[in-house]
Amino acid sequence: MGFLDIFSHPLWAALSALLAVVVRLQRRTIWDPKTCAMRLTGKTAIVTGANTGIGKFIALDFARRGARVILACRSESRGQAAATEIKQITGNSDVHLRIVDVSSMDSVRAFAKRILEEEKSLHILVNNAAVSGLPRQITKDGFEASFATNHLGPFLLTNLLLELIKRSAPARIVTVSSLNHKRGEVDFSHFHGKNLVYTMDQVYNHTKLHNIICTNELARRLQGTGVTANSVHPGVVMTEVMRHYPAWLRFLFNLVGFFFFKSPEEGAISPIYCAVSEELEGVTGKYFDSDCSLVLPAPLARDTALAVKDFEFCEKLTSKL
Ligand SMILES: *[C@@H]1O[C@H](CO)[C@@H](O)[C@H](O)[C@H]1NC(C)=O
Numbered sequence: 221m222g223f224l225d226i227f228s229h230p231l232w233a234a235l236s237a238l239l240a241v242v243v244r245l246q247r248r249t250i251w252d253p254k255t256c257a258m259r260l261t262g263k264t265a266i267v268t269g270a271n272t273g274i275g276k277f278i279a280l281d282f283a284r285r286g287a288r289v290i291l292a293c294r295s296e297s298r299g300q301a302a303a304t305e306i307k308q309i310t311g312n313s314d315v316h317l318r319i320v321d322v323s324s325m326d327s328v329r330a331f332a333k334r335i336l337e338e339e340k341s342l343h344i345l346v347n348n349a350a351v352s353g354l355p356r357q358i359t360k361d362g363f364e365a366s367f368a369t370n371h372l373g374p375f376l377l378t379n380l381l382l383e384l385i386k387r388s389a390p391a392r393i394v395t396v397s398s399l400n401h402k403r404g405e406v407d408f409s410h411f412h413g414k415n416l417v418y419t420m421d422q423v424y425n426h427t428k429l430h431n432i433i434c435t436n437e438l439a440r441r442l443q444g445t446g447v448t449a450n451s452v453h454p455g456v457v458m459t460e461v462m463r464h465y466p467a468w469l470r471f472l473f474n475l476v477g478f479f480f481f482k483s484p485e486e487g488a489i490s491p492i493y494c495a496v497s498e499e500l501e502g503v504t505g506k507y508f509d510s511d512c513s514l515v516l517p518a519p520l521a522r523d524t525a526l527a528v529k530d531f532e533f534c535e536k537l538t539s540k541l
Contacts, residue, residue, distance in 0.1 A: 251493045251512040258496045260287035264342050268292040269349025271302040277488035283310040294321045322349050322373030325361045332380035341388035344495050347374040348396045352424040353464040364413035370427035376538040389446030394494040397431040397451040402518040404429030432517050437527035439505030448504035450494045455510030457487035
């Protein structure tokens with residue numbers, strides 16, 4: 221019997237079938253955007269990092285539902301390409317690119333200023349843009365670059381747009397966090413690049429924890445305003461969030477990911493669920509899993525005293541800039 225003959229063994233067929241079932245089960249969500257009839261006509265939505273990956277599919281869904289969609293992207297050319305593609309696919313011409321680099325507080329302020337000047341309302345804000353695996357870098361604002369991009373920039377952006385969002389209530393703020401937050405820790409010196417270990421996704425994990433903590437505190441502050449704020453895990457998705465990883469590692473992830481990871485389109489489902497689903501009307505301060513189920517985040521993300529401290533700390537850090 222040659223080596224390859226083992227693949228014709230019935231056991232092999234049974235194993236592949238089992239694998240296929242496991243993969244399907246793992247990818248199943250309890251909500252399907254295709255069966256959700258919610259229209260967003262007359263609504264305005266902003267999606268950060270919308271030129272690629274999950275963000276692009278979120279923006280595409282909103283455009284399909286008839287929203288005015290603002291793609292908040294760093295790259296003019298890639299952002300424009302995404303806007304053109306979304307307009308073509310959906311036939312919705314109310315899709316616009318606005319440039320922002322969320323790692324820069326100046327850029328966030330300039331972006332927010334323009335939005336406040338140009339937009340009469342804002343019903344959905346999806347903080348999606350993020351990086352992982354960046355080497356240690358300090359931005360010109362003095363922040364550690366991953367913290368600036370994944371947390372402080374989105375935090376400032378949300379706060380600058382908050383009055384407009386409140387005036388547009390009912391409105392929803394969705395922060396794309398990650399299951400990885402469970403391995404995150406809170407240490408306020410991290411924001412300035414101190415006491416950080418740059419192994420794999422460690423820094424990413426910390427930033428994703430801060431996402432949930434501050435979103436929960438925001439939700440508490442927004443009680444009674446008709447604006448909700450929730451966090452969501454999109455699933456393990458092969459996206460450009462890994463663009464800073466070594467090529468061999470990305471190759472390995474691609475290979476494994478082919479079987480086990482979600483596509484960016486599948487990863488967009490739980491954020492879309494948080495942004496548009498009827499059953500989440502009024503639901504706030506919660507964390508949703510990649511299958512759209514309501515789950516508890518890590519204990520640190522449920523510590524309300526810590527949330528107040530973290531939120532105030534981030535406010536102080538970003539207010540001066
Ligand atoms: C980051 O979180 C993921 C998911 O929980 C975990 O697998 C990984 O080991 C964490 N990374 C580090 C360096 O702790």
